[in-house]
Amino acid sequence: MTVLVAYATHSGATRTLAETLAAALTADGLDVDLADIAESPDPTEYDAVVLGSGVRVEAVEKPAASWAALHADALAATAFAFFSCSGSAADPSKGGRQKATDTFLASLPVTPVAVKNFPGWVLMDRIPLHERVLLKSMRTPTGDFRDLPAVEAWGLEIAPLLAG
Numbered sequence: 001m002t003v004l005v006a007y008a009t010h011s012g013a014t015r016t017l018a019e020t021l022a023a024a025l026t027a028d029g030l031d032v033d034l035a036d037i038a039e040s041p042d043p044t045e046y047d048a049v050v051l052g053s054g055v056r057v058e059a060v061e062k063p064a065a066s067w068a069a070l071h072a073d074a075l076a077a078t079a080f081a082f083f084s085c086s087g088s089a090a091d092p093s094k095g096g097r098q099k100a101t102d103t104f105l106a107s108l109p110v111t112p113v114a115v116k117n118f119p120g121w122v123l124m125d126r127i128p129l130h131e132r133v134l135l136k137s138m139r140t141p142t143g144d145f146r147d148l149p150a151v152e153a154w155g156l157e158i159a160p161l162l163a164g
């Protein structure tokens with residue numbers, strides 16, 4: 001049972017979630033490869049794929065969307081799961097929903113076996129100056145909102161779904 005955990009990140013939070021998820025799936029007995037989307041991983045080599053993406057301006061990372069569109073047929077032939085990593089997922093008023101996730105999945109001819117929207121971090125020293133100005137003007141809350149135990153728990157929850 002081989003699983004690809006692929007991620008797209010700008011400031012690094014999604015990578016830490018993907019690493020935590022990969023460790024949980026490995027501990028559950030799955031054979032897991034972790035790859036940055038920038039490395040153009042080949043999903044046809046795997047039985048299951050988990051894609052994680054950071055959220056920017058209400059959208060998933062463009063490289064994640066392009067990779068998923070390019071490999072849509074391969075993803076449809078595997079057990080596919082998706083998670084997002086955003087600033088607003090920590091906001092209880094969102095009710096666990098994320099517009100970027102919904103828009104992205106609606107564009108993909110694939111029905112995921114699991115979907116989750118996790119909080120990430122908004123750390124000014126990890127983003128370029130012009131984006132800091134944008135986030136400050138939007139009064140975006142800053143801090144590290146990650147819940148790695150929740151990511152680990154999700155890994156254990158989806159392991160049987162990925163294994164089919």
Ligand SMILES: Cc1cc2nc3c(=O)[nH]c(=O)nc-3n(C[C@H](O)[C@H](O)[C@H](O)COP(=O)(O)O)c2cc1C
Nearest residue numbers: 009010011012013014054057058086087088120121
């Ligand atoms: C330019 C910019 C735009 C962002 N837009 C959103 C957004 O629309 N919604 C949201 O919930 N979070 C937004 N965020 C917060 C990111 O989703 C959050 O920092 C996340 O951890 C990014 O993941 P990454 O560190 O893997 O890149 C934005 C962050 C930046 C820097």
